[in-house]
Amino acid sequence: MIAVITGDVINSRNITADWIDTLKSALSTLFGEKTKWEIFRGDSFQLEISAPEALLQAIYIKACLKTIKKADVRMGIGIGEKNIDSEKITEANGEAFILSGAAFDALKATKTNLAIQSRWDGFDEDFNLSIRLALIAMDSWGQISAEMVKYAIENQDIKQDKIAKITGRSQSSVSEALKRAHFNEIMDLEHKYRTQINKLIRQHGNRTA
Numbered sequence: 001m002i003a004v005i006t007g008d009v010i011n012s013r014n015i016t017a018d019w020i021d022t023l024k025s026a027l028s029t030l031f032g033e034k035t036k037w038e039i040f041r042g043d044s045f046q047l048e049i050s051a052p053e054a055l056l057q058a059i060y061i062k063a064c065l066k067t068i069k070k071a072d073v074r075m076g077i078g079i080g081e082k083n084i085d086s087e088k089i090t091e092a093n094g095e096a097f098i099l100s101g102a103a104f105d106a107l108k109a110t111k112t113n114l115a116i117q118s119r120w121d122g123f124d125e126d127f128n129l130s131i132r133l134a135l136i137a138m139d140s141w142g143q144i145s146a147e148m149v150k151y152a153i154e155n156q157d158i159k160q161d162k163i164a165k166i167t168g169r170s171q172s173s174v175s176e177a178l179k180r181a182h183f184n185e186i187m188d189l190e191h192k193y194r195t196q197i198n199k200l201i202r203q204h205g206n207r208t209a
Helices: 019-029 051-065 095-105 121-138 143-154 160-167 171-180 183-204
Strands: 002-010 036-040 044-050 072-080 114-117
Touching: 002 051, 002 095, 019 036, 019 044, 019 051, 044 051, 051 072, 051 114, 051 143, 051 183, 072 095, 095 114, 114 121, 121 183, 143 160, 143 171, 143 183, 160 171, 171 183
Parallel strands: 072 114
Antiparallel strands: 002 044, 002 072, 036 044
């Protein structure tokens, strides 16, 4: 049971050209040794990762891109099995890849930037509502808030005063930026996702869809 994230950079032609390096760094930094990723068609990308890590990786990718002025990203997360493996992720196939593509294709119609699709319809319905609510905050991140979210995710085991030293900001400014970003609430959602998806995989992961 894996997760596949299919995404693209919104308005890539209208933002500074260094977004490509930011995206490559985001795709490889958090779970680089555990993941496969590929950028294709210029501004589209696909990432394979363990299912419990998928939402955190998606939040992290979004935070990284939103450190660039006017940049944002759309992502569809598919959770399921992989039937065909390949060195290139775009040549692999299976349930997770199909569901990820379906989730991504539906984003424009639903006018949202992040969604999950799995074999568990009830899970999808409940969690996509929570994600749409979280996006009210995430879509509104400014560059500083996004930067602080990025550093906070990269350094989850250290306190804000250490993040302040890393970023060269005061602890109060780091705290305020994370508060504006609703970071604690978004991490609560990520924890809920991780807990529920682990439970579903234990209970039903090896059954046919």
